[in-house]
Amino acid sequence: MSHGHKGVAPAHQFESVEQQQRVARFGMWMFLISETMIFGALFTGYAVYWTLYPEAFQEAAQFLDVTYGTVMTVVLLVSSTTVALAITALEGDRRRLAAGLFGVTIALGLVFFVLKIIEYAEKIGDGLLPTRGFEYPGAESADQAQVFFSWYFVITGTHAVHLIVGLAAIGFVIWPILRGTYHAKYFSPVEGTGLYWHLVDVIWIFVFPLLYLMGRAGGMG
Amino acid sequence: MSGPREGFVSAFVVLALLLVLTVLTVVAAYAPIGVFHVPVALALAGLKSILVVLYYMHMRHGRSSDWVVIGTGLLLLAVLIGMILSDVVTRGWSG
Numbered sequence: 001m002s003h004g005h006k007g008v009a010p011a012h013q014f015e016s017v018e019q020q021q022r023v024a025r026f027g028m029w030m031f032l033i034s035e036t037m038i039f040g041a042l043f044t045g046y047a048v049y050w051t052l053y054p055e056a057f058q059e060a061a062q063f064l065d066v067t068y069g070t071v072m073t074v075v076l077l078v079s080s081t082t083v084a085l086a087i088t089a090l091e092g093d094r095r096r097l098a099a100g101l102f103g104v105t106i107a108l109g110l111v112f113f114v115l116k117i118i119e120y121a122e123k124i125g126d127g128l129l130p131t132r133g134f135e136y137p138g139a140e141s142a143d144q145a146q147v148f149f150s151w152y153f154v155i156t157g158t159h160a161v162h163l164i165v166g167l168a169a170i171g172f173v174i175w176p177i178l179r180g181t182y183h184a185k186y187f188s189p190v191e192g193t194g195l196y197w198h199l200v201d202v203i204w205i206f207v208f209p210l211l212y213l214m215g216r217a218g219g220m221g
Numbered sequence: 222m223s224g225p226r227e228g229f230v231s232a233f234v235v236l237a238l239l240l241v242l243t244v245l246t247v248v249a250a251y252a253p254i255g256v257f258h259v260p261v262a263l264a265l266a267g268l269k270s271i272l273v274v275l276y277y278m279h280m281r282h283g284r285s286s287d288w289v290v291i292g293t294g295l296l297l298l299a300v301l302i303g304m305i306l307s308d309v310v311t312r313g314w315s316g
Contacts, residue, residue, distance in 0.1 A: 022284065029287045033294030040298040047302070048309050066247070073243055081236040084277040088232065091225035198278045205269045208243075209262035213250035217258065 008185055017186050024188035032199045039203050042158060043210065046151040056144030061214040063128060068119045069212030072112050073204065079108035080201040083194045090177065093184035099177045102170050105197065109167045116160050152211060159207055162200050169193040226279050235276045242269050
């Protein structure tokens with residue numbers, strides 16, 4: 001090729017750019033599934049303690065804010081949509097549109113993060129951070145409620161760390177998209193970044209009902 | 222790569238479905254369905270995840286090697302959760 005996009009030649013160990021992209025995708029899925037195992041282990045631990053302390057967990061879960069949880073869910077779902085749209089745009093070589101859509105994703109991710117900080121601040125202000133200063137207003141065992149809030153902070157905190165990493169990754173691909181380093185014929189790093197962001201979304205799809213919506217109808221769930 | 226794998230319209234259709242399922246998730250949480258709260262919540266979350274994986278993550282056109290990775294991971298996850306919870310819930314220490 002005498003003329004064309006930058007980076008169309010595959011790395012030397014691959015026969016074609018298509019093969020290189022397939023391998024990158026495969027590797028990304030290996031990584032994503034191991035991320036899934038991390039969160040799976042956290043959810044398992046949470047389920048074990050729910051089984052051990054059902055009354056305390058049932059009551060403690062009512063202290064989470066359904067409104068925050070719902071708004072965060074909608075924000076993340078829309079942010080995943082903008083990533084999907086960005087990949088479609090990039091595959092059609094509409095690079096400015098793709099970069100713009102990733103910009104919207106970053107804005108939505110930051111909205112999610114700010115909401116998370118406000119929510120944490122409220123919980124900590126209410127004395128619900130499981131430390132020496134833990135002040136639990138509920139009727140059930142405060143010690144067991146601390147375990148619930150430990151899981152709440154660990155699971156949502158681990159998710160928030162992933163969100164920040166995802167935001168940084170998107171930030172790193174926007175400029176190369178505009179510059180033409182990534183384009184319709186080669187965009188593996190962009191695709192990997194998009195897949196990662198979708199995983200952050202999928203994790204939250206489970207966090208929302210399993211933490212925020214538990215035991216809302218009264219009685220044991 | 223010959224053109225986009227998914228159209229712009231399908232992304233919005235999937236978003237609409239995801240939002241509808243989110244509303245259902247919230248409604249189900251407040252509904253008097255007793256012991257079915259967790260199964261229903263997991264089913265709805267699973268459905269939403271399938272939509273994201275198939276359309277947004279392009280696994281609708283995915284290769285079998287990628288599916289092997291996903292399948293193996295989910296199987297191991299099922300073993301982890303299934304074996305630990307089957308132990309915990311059958312002991313006499315809860316309640």
